[in-house]
Amino acid sequence: MNPRRTATGGRVNRQRPVRFTFDGTAYTGHAGDTLASALLANGVVLAGRSFKYHRPRGLLSAGLDEPNALVTVMRGKVREPNVPATMIEIHDGLTVESQNRFPSLAFDIGAVNQLAGKLISAGFYYKTFMGPAIGPLKGTRFWMLCEHVIRRAAGLGRAGEAPDTSRYERMNAFCDVLVVGSGPAGLMAASAAAEHGANVILAEADAHAGGSANWSGETIDGMLAADWAADMAAGLRERPNVRLLRRTAVWGCYDGNTLVAVERVSDHKAKAGPGEPRHRHWVIRARSVVLATGAFERPLVFPGNDRPSVMLASAAERYANEFGVLPAETFIVFTNNDSAYLSTISLKKAGANIAAIVDVRQDVGEAMRILASEAGAELLAGHAVVATEGGKALRGVKVQRFNMTSGTVSGEARSLSADGLLMSGGWSPAIHLASQAGAKAEWDNGLQAFLPPAPARNSRWLGAGAFTGNFSTGGALAEGHAAGLAACGAEPGETSLPTAETTLGSPEPAPVFEIKAPGKAFVDFQHDVTVDDVRLAHREGFVSVEHLKRYTTLGMATDQGKTSNVAGLAIMAEARGLPIPDVGTTRFRPPFSPVSLGAFAAERYGDLRPERLTPMHDWHVEHGATMQPAGLWFRPQIYGLAGETIEQAYVREAAATREAAGIVDVSTLGKIAVQGPDAAEFLDRVYTNMFSFLPVGKARYGLMLREDGLAFDDGTTWRLGDNDFLMTTTTANAGKVMQHLEYFLDVIWPELKVSLVSVTDQWAGAAIGGPSARDILAACVRKTGVDNKALPFMGIVHGTIADVPVMICRLSFSGEMAFEVYSPADYGTHVWEALMEAGRPFGLVPYGMEALGAMRIEKGHVTGAEIDGRTTARDLHLDWMLSKKKPFIGSAMMDREGLIASGRIQLVGLLSLDGRPLGGGAHIVEAVDQENPHGSIGHITAACYSPALGKYIALALVEGGKARHGSRAFISDPLRNRYGPVEIVSHHFFDPEGSRMHG
CATH class of the missing domain: 3.30.1360.120 (Probable tRNA modification gtpase trme; domain 1)
Incomplete structure (x- = not known):
């Protein structure tokens, strides 16, 4: 049934078939599969289309760093786009669609963009759509003409319009020690802290604790690493002072050791349990944090590196050992470091055929040569892959001799047949959360990667394992144990640590990121950023890493540069003739991994919204009030009579107040x-x-x-x-x-x-x-x-x-x-x-609030609509309140040139001259141009029908407002298709002398 499923091995339950659909075709996987592993098991290698060129793409990774296989999950009519297939656990009835293709994934007419590759290189939109300097399409008019088409072409998945009926929760938690990542280092840190009485939260993004131990073939304390990790996790769950959060991705680190995470509570189920949310948003405040987030394997950059069935070596190893899936029948391995050899052995044990190992290093250690022999693979040292062959699936590769000094190839190209190419370009520690905490990344020349700095003396975070560049499992266990003790303030002492047995080569890769050969070589897979794009950015002066990122969109995709960042920086560094650390790296920002909008809005909408009620709330409801939210409160909007509209109700209430009380x-x-x-x-x-x-x-x-x-x-x-x-x-x-x-x-x-x-x-x-x-x-x-x-x-x-x-x-x-x-x-x-x-x-x-608002507009009082974070006291005609006898907060800055400029916006009143309502947010213009709305001189902040004046009126912030009193302008509101004349007047519509108030 599953042509690429191994007979044994992995965590999947072969006795529990699971049925799902992908692009309308029914498939069967097993309990424990991800969508990615289930598709591979069924022989599906085409998973998506790239952003710009619509090139066919397959799975690159097996985790949250996946840039290619982004899909839309359908829950009834609700669409959730841009979910990595690697992070979706299949369940009966799961319905998924591929993205960014038309009419189908196999035949996408958008692929014609590849013919215009030279025209739509990096930054083409900045240069192409500005319009000529003269003529009818000058300036922004040309952009306005093209905008509709460009915006339709942009993006990947398509958002739905149906309301999301799922439930989302928000949780606050406090702990002594938060451990992020449950690989060997994280498990040891949590165990050490818990043994010393600390309250511990252990967060793991995957469904199972163990991290890379889940798919590696090594042993810890004489048992398979995956079994050891499962036992450790079970022991931690039994401790009353430990909370293990699985399927929980920590995505942000903020001041005061406040970290935020999203727990996928019921995504892996066909139906959520009673009262069970879909996602739970955690805000965790911790005294200390241990970051054991591991590392991401990097791809190599060479022509054809984006063809389906080209993936990371560690990903193929994970699919084989954790899910019992071989992504191909025959593999070729392309590497610049020793870790790929260990992946090769794991795949061989799982039943894979390894045709060759292509290593850019001429001097490959004896231990690695022995592993290549054990795998039955031909070792091509001092060679590089220079091209891939095939259509929407890989058929083979071409290799040539490689010069590590120049990065160039020479000699006659040799063709090798394979339906799977595995690449390993070294490892990048996942330092994102430390970077968000303010740590400046430090380049390690041996590992060819950015590492977190040693924590400052008063730092509240510590690191362990591959996060710190320690790729030895034994070293990670020891480092995790030490970090757990330090996090809870315990002194290190004599202790017996688990023993890890593994064949390790050097974790240090050769300093090779790019193979210089003819053809299109991709650095950022999702955004289609090529080597040529990076070099174009250099030629055009965008050499700062931040400018490079924005000009080429390198690292701006949903994977946030997890696989592409270092290679892109290395290519720019070579173009500039500088070492990589001198070029630097961009600052990692939240979110570390995608977060559903429902999780952000948890319990802030609908029936789940917190209700803060005034003491008189029940009286208001009993007497016919329509309640509406005001911040966290509920307040009466109107006390409507039978058949009254909102406007009729508030006009009646305001008029009665003006006439009596x-x-x-x-x-x-x-x-x-x-x-x-x-x-x-x-x-x-x-x-x-x-x-x-x-x-x-x-x-x-x-x-x-x-x-x-x-x-x-x-x-x-x-x-x-x-x-x-x-x-x-x-x-x-x-x-x-x-x-x-x-x-x-x-x-x-x-x-x-x-x-x-x-x-x-x-x-x-x-x-x-x-x-x-x-x-x-x-x-x-x-x-x-x-x-x-x-x-x-x-x-x-x-x-x-x-x-x-x-x-x-x-x-x-x-x-x-x-x-x-x-x-x-x-x-x-x-x-x-x-x-x-x-x-x-x-x-x-x-x-209620509607009448209150109408009377305050008539009187010209300001509220948050006018005090919007952009206005000054003078803008609001409150400069009479600025004392000249004392300093106060803001007094040193309030007279800055820009805040006292004559052309600033000022509060004014507006009278509708066509007898029609005015809308908040509408722009004020001096001349209406419905075809090309422009020339805004201000906007409406609040509007109503005035029972005192018998007209529609508004408050507005308008450039040079006071000087415009008595003049005419127009409303330009294209969203509501509302255009019309207004008169600009004083904001004091009613009783400007205050005789009624003081009488």
Whole structure:
């Protein structure tokens, strides 16, 4: 049934057939197979098409470094593209499609691109589509003409449109020691740390612990390495202080030893169990980290190296020993190092026929010559493969004599028949997580690879095994044990370590990356980057490794340069006449491996979204409120009546508030208690305006800037006592403001005696505003007056409502006379209902966020839509709040040339002149060009229908805004196909003098 499946061997269960489909054809594999191994077992060698040239490609690797075999997994109508076939465990009913081909994988018309190879070399899109300097297609117009076709041709897989119904989880974990990688070094590190009482998390990307031990033929303590690893993993699972996470790829390393990982919980199952997520996103905070992430074998660069059935030697070894699959019948091995000989012996034991070993080194050690003889392979030392032969499958190769000094070949080419070519160009330690942690890679000339530096004295990560360049299994065991002890602070002592028995040659490869022979030789397989592309980048001046990466797209594919990076750097180094370390390497960034979008969004959407509810939430729902998310909170959007649209509802609510009174739940505002002898001084430094002279019992509107001088947040702060302030923030920025304040207090001004406590959840808040607001309060507030003398604008009083203590501040967000009433959260609904009852004779209505937004737009108040991280106080007409008497955060940077330029965007108002609604995000232009939208002078930040003006209005940020008052412009909104005239006016639409608020 499986023509290339061996009779015995591997982890697969031959008694459990598994049925799956690939490109509509049904196949059968076995439990334990990956999609890659199952396809190979069925004789399928064509797995994908390359990005640019659509060349036929087969499997290159057996792990997450796979650049060729990217597929789309179908779950009903849900499509998940760009998943490596090597990381998909098959299950009954699995449906998979190949990518980047039309109409089929075997016959792809996109392959015609190969005929235009010279025209679409590196950087062709930068040079080809800029358009002529003159004429009707000048400049960007030519790009606009070509963009549609180019964008359709770009990319690999095709995203689906059906909603993903799978469940995703988010988890936080804390541990003493996190071990990343469960090869021999990782297992020993986890075991050593656990034995000394540390809480350990061991994360492994594959389904089984053991790493390369799973497929190597060596023994540890007299048993096969795979069996030894399985026993070690089982022992660790039994320990209460160890958590073993299989199928878990650690993809990012961030400050404070915070690492992030994705666990594939149910991808290997036909159906997830009850309540079981598809993926689980882990955020792990560890005291120490042991990186035992191993190394990636590198391909060699020679003409025809991308033909299907050309793969890495270690990959073929893994398919044979772990999955019981021989990727070909007859192999030729092409290498520059000794490790390929060990792979050859493993394959021979599995039943493979090894025709020849082609080694670029003339002087091959005696031990390796003996291994070649044991494999029954002809050894061609001092030779190189210069071409591959065949179509969509390999038939043979050509070899010639090779000069290691010049990298050139000579003599007559010899043809060798084989249906599989294995290559090994040395090994690159997987140092990505260390690089993300800030470690600068160091070149090792012997291993011809970048290694992590020795950890700094105070470093919280350690390395072990092939990650550090230690390719001896015995050495990896010892290094892993030592790292585990060091990670938990234990002293090394006498201990008996496992004994590894293996035939080892030198791990150091010959410094050969490229075979200089005629033909197209690929460096980056997925993005079709060739040797010629790298040399073209050199000729055109893109010689920095970062420029090389972006100009050629080398290493920018989903495998992130795991197989291509070093070879590309070596070729550039030779072109520049420099050693590789002088050329350097790019900085590795997260994610180390692909992450599903569902994992990123885990529990942040739909029914799984966390619900933060105000104390009055149930009252709102019972009284017909439509709830909507606001940050992490749920707030009333409208209190709709039967048959009302959203617009009709908020217009009614806002009009009723302007005419009589309205009440809105403001419990979600951030509230921070700022207390201590230096509290006033602290606020002076934080806010742009003065607070130290604010009288007790008064509130003040304040503005915060970031250190770079841009606006950060606004709100009111109430002085409750000499050393006691209550700061309010916007709902969305509450957490960020608290973090901002804590940073400056802890790091910049630790000498200040100030205490900060978030009290957002302690207080329930209700804002009541409108012409009748004071009368309503007077009807229900006891123990204090609320008249103008007792409670002036921005004044604070303490009283009771329905026997509940309350704190009342007279301030307004709606432009009406308004009061914020704070009560203990447990009594929030009680006080709210008392206010509603007192307001019944006055026509008090509850209103939601839509009416709140409409009234704030009418009044011209700013929110996060305008304080968007790009605006200054002057842009928002808040420069009157910039104190000239004191320094404050951002004061040193707020007057930079770019922040005070005359042409900057400024807050303005817009009136719709065609009577149609305006949309947030729409661009403002001086002249409409629907065919080629351009010339934006600003954008709309918020829009509504104004019940006070009877028009559609908006707030906008427009270049030179104030100078444009009274002028006309146009809306350009191509996404919504909305174009139309507007008038630019002051952002104060309603009661600009503030007579209603202060009356």
